[in-house]
Amino acid sequence: MQDRDSLHQFLFEQFPVRGHIVHLDATWAALLEHRTYPAEIRDTLGEAVAASVLLASTVKFDGLLTLQLQGQGPMHLLLAQCTNTLNVRALARYREDPKTRDLSVLSGEGRLTVTVETDNLSQRYQGIVPLTGERLADCLQGYFEHSEQLPTRLWLYADEHGASGMLLQRLPAGNVDTSSRLSEIDDAWKRVQLLADTLKPAELRTLSDREILHRLFNEDDVRLFDSAPVSFRCKCSHERVESVLQSLGEAEVRSILTERPDVEVQCDFCNRTFNFDAVDVERIFKPGAGEGTGTRH
Numbered sequence: 535m536q537d538r539d540s541l542h543q544f545l546f547e548q549f550p551v552r553g554h555i556v557h558l559d560a561t562w563a564a565l566l567e568h569r570t571y572p573a574e575i576r577d578t579l580g581e582a583v584a585a586s587v588l589l590a591s592t593v594k595f596d597g598l599l600t601l602q603l604q605g606q607g608p609m610h611l612l613l614a615q616c617t618n619t620l621n622v623r624a625l626a627r628y629r630e631d632p633k634t635r636d637l638s639v640l641s642g643e644g645r646l647t648v649t650v651e652t653d654n655l656s657q658r659y660q661g662i663v664p665l666t667g668e669r670l671a672d673c674l675q676g677y678f679e680h681s682e683q684l685p686t687r688l689w690l691y692a693d694e695h696g697a698s699g700m701l702l703q704r705l706p707a708g709n710v711d712t713s714s715r716l717s718e719i720d721d722a723w724k725r726v727q728l729l730a731d732t733l734k735p736a737e738l739r740t741l742s743d744r745e746i747l748h749r750l751f752n753e754d755d756v757r758l759f760d761s762a763p764v765s766f767r768c769k770c771s772h773e774r775v776e777s778v779l780q781s782l783g784e785a786e787v788r789s790i791l792t793e794r795p796d797v798e799v800q801c802d803f804c805n806r807t808f809n810f811d812a813v814d815v816e817r818i819f820k821p822g823a824g825e826g827t828g829t830r831h
């Protein structure tokens with residue numbers, strides 16, 4: 535199959551609408567290797583990872599985009615992250631096995647947060663909306679409507695084999711001089727959304743991107759750009775975990791050492807384990823240690 539673990543951008547030549555298609559296969563398998571989820575949560579997580587790549591592809595930044603769902607339902611937390619270099623990681627936490635994929639039940643009375651932050655933390659943008667809708671794509675549509683961004687729609691699908699998504703975004707029209715041209719663009723925007731609604735989940739998952747575009751928009755002039763690879767890579771490191779220990783505080787960390795020979799910290803995203811013995815802890819809490827490091831893990 536073509537176009538696996540990749541992101542493709544495309545552009546309608548006749549009107550200001552662009553799109554992106556992403557497929558995660560080996561990346562999705564690598565992500566699931568560390569954790570087993572009930573199917574309902576797994577598929578929601580897959581959709582969220584695909585969405586995080588699509589959202590990251592619409593913003594110009596050097597850093598990290600985080601899509602977060604938080605609520606009171608069986609799945610109380612979901613995090614999906616994508617860097618500007620298209621490295622993804624994700625996790626979900628749940629209290630009980632869910633009986634449904636309906637997000638309003640799965641996540642409960644929750645909220646959806648999208649955070650974009652630059653690597654040096656100099657810039658940060660955050661948008662929060664209540665979780666409304668049964669599926670993540672519906673909630674994200676609400677997010678775009680409420681955060682006064684460019685009109686955007688997403689189509690997402692994930693199962694045990696992979697996760698895929700497509701995004702369409704209406705761009706600013708630029709110098710449109712006639713109202714008839716503007717209504718032409720309005721009509722085109724409505725029409726491409728209706729066409730995209732006809733795409734079946736199986737088609738989104740298995741067709742190549744060229745086939746998807748032909749299947750949906752064969753009457754339009756669509757330019758497909760080169761694809762970019764997407765991969766699973768965790769951002770965790772010894773340094774980052776040290777800063778987490780520093781934020782926990784010396785007393786807390788030392789109290790762990792009274793019960794066991796070292797402090798063990800496991801990354802929730804990739805299961806990598808980090809160990810710190812008494813010598814490490816001494817070094818971490820030495821006056822002046824850790825200055826200038828961030829607190830992100």
Ligand SMILES: [Zn+2]
Binds near residue numbers: 768769801802804
């Ligand atoms: Zn990790």
